[in-house]
Amino acid sequence: MILTDIVSRIYVLNLPERKDRKKEIEHALKQIGIHWQANQVICWPAIRPSSNNNFPSVGAYGCFLSHVAALQDACHAEHGWALILEDDAVFASDFNTQLPELAKVLSSEQADLIYLGHCHVASETAAPAGLNISTAAVIGAQGYLVRIAYLATLLPYLEACISRPAGHPLGGRLHYDGALSLFRQFNPSCRTWIAQPSWIEQRFSRSDIQAHWWYDRWPLLRQCAAWARKFKQARRHAATLN
Template sequence: MILTDIVSRIYVLNLPERTDRKKEVEHTLNHIGIHWQANQVICWLAIRPVDSNQFPSLGAYGCFLSHVAALQDARHAKQGWALILEDDAVFTSDFNMQLPVLAEVLASEQADLIYLGHCHVTGEMEVTPGLNMSAAPVIGAHGYLVRIAYLDTLLPYLEGCISRPAGHPLGGRLHYDGALSLFRQFNPSCRTWIAQPSWIEQRFSRSDIQAHWWYDRWPLIRQCAAWARKIKQAWRRAPTLN
C-alpha cells in the first residue's frame, strides 16, 4: 500500500522560484513510492502577493492564499480525501508502516480533518501517541488531510478570514494554521484526528513566510545556512543509540 492508494489528490504548495524545495519534496515523495502524477500529485503554484493585505507578513498572506486556492481546486473532485503539503514537508522513515492505520480511519467515515504533520499540539497531554481523534489546538499545517466533501463547510470560513480585518473575533487576517484552529474552535463538530508524534516533519530550509533579508544580500551566508540546515535535518532523522 502507498499513499496514493487511499488519497484522491496530493497538493504540494511550491513557489515557482523555489526549485530547491521542489526537488527536495520530490525526493521525499519518491522515498515513500510516489512520483509526480497528473491529477493525483499536483505541484500547486503557490502565490506571492504584492503586499501583505494586513496579514502578519507578505509570506503569511501568500501562504494563506495558496492553501485556500488548493482546497478550492480539490473541491472539484467532489469526494475522497485531499492531502495538502507545504514544500518543506518530509515524511518520517516509518510513514508507510502507518498507512494501514490511516486507511482504517479514512474508511470509517469518522473524520473530516487529519493532521499528519504539525509543529506542536497545545495541551499535548490530551493527545496520546498514534493517530487519535482530538480537539486539542494545533500549531503548524505543513501536512494535513481534508475530506473533500467537508470543504463546503471549511472553505467559506477560510475565505471569510481573508476578508475580515486582523483581530476580528471570528478570525481575520492571521496565519493559516491559526485559522484552522479557530475554525475547529467555532465548529466543534469537525472531527479532527492528530498524528502524535507527527508523521510528516518540516525540513530545515529558508522560510518564505518569515524571510531574512540578509540571506539574499549575502549569498555566502545563504549557502552556509543551507548546509547547516541539511546537517541539522540529517541529525534529527538519525537513529538514536541506546
C-alpha cells in the first residue's frame, strides 16, 4: 500500500523559483513510492504576493493564499481526501508502515481533518502513539488531510480570515496554522485526528515565510547553511531510529 492508494489528491505547495525545494520533496515522495502523477500528485504553484496585506509577513500571506487556492482546487475532486504538503515536508522513516492505520480512519467516516505533520500539539496529557482524535491546538501544517466533502464548511472560514482585519476575534489575517486551529475552536464538530508523534516533519531549509537569516543572503554562507541544515536533518532522523 502507498499513499496514493487511499488519498484522492496530493498537493505539494512550491514556489516556482524554489527548484531546490521541488527537487527535495520529489526525492522525499520517491522514498515512499510516489511520483508526480497528473490529477493525483500535483506540484501546486505557491503564491508570493507583493505586500503582506497586514498579515504577519509577505511569506505568511503567500502561504495562506497558497493553502486556500489548493483547497479550492481540491473541491473539483468531489469526494475522497486531499493531502496538502508544504515543500519542506519529510516523511518519517516508518511512514508507509502507518498507512493501514490511516486507511482505517479514512474509511471509517469519522474524520474531517487529519494532521499527519505538525510542530507541536498543545495537550496536557501525553497521547498514545498513532492517530488519535483530539481537540488540542496545533502548531504547524506541513502535512494534513481534509475530507473533500468537508471543504464546503472549512473554506468559507479560511476565505473570511483573508478579508477580516488582523486581530479579529473570529480570526483575521494570521498564520495559516493558527487559522486552522481557530476554525476548530469555533467548529467543535470538526472531527480532527492527529498523528503522534508527527509522521511528517519539516526539513531544515531556508524559509520563505520567516524573515531570511543574514547568512542566507550570501552565496558561500548560504551553501554552508544548507550543509548545516542537512546535517541537522540527518541527526534528527537518526535519533528517531534509536
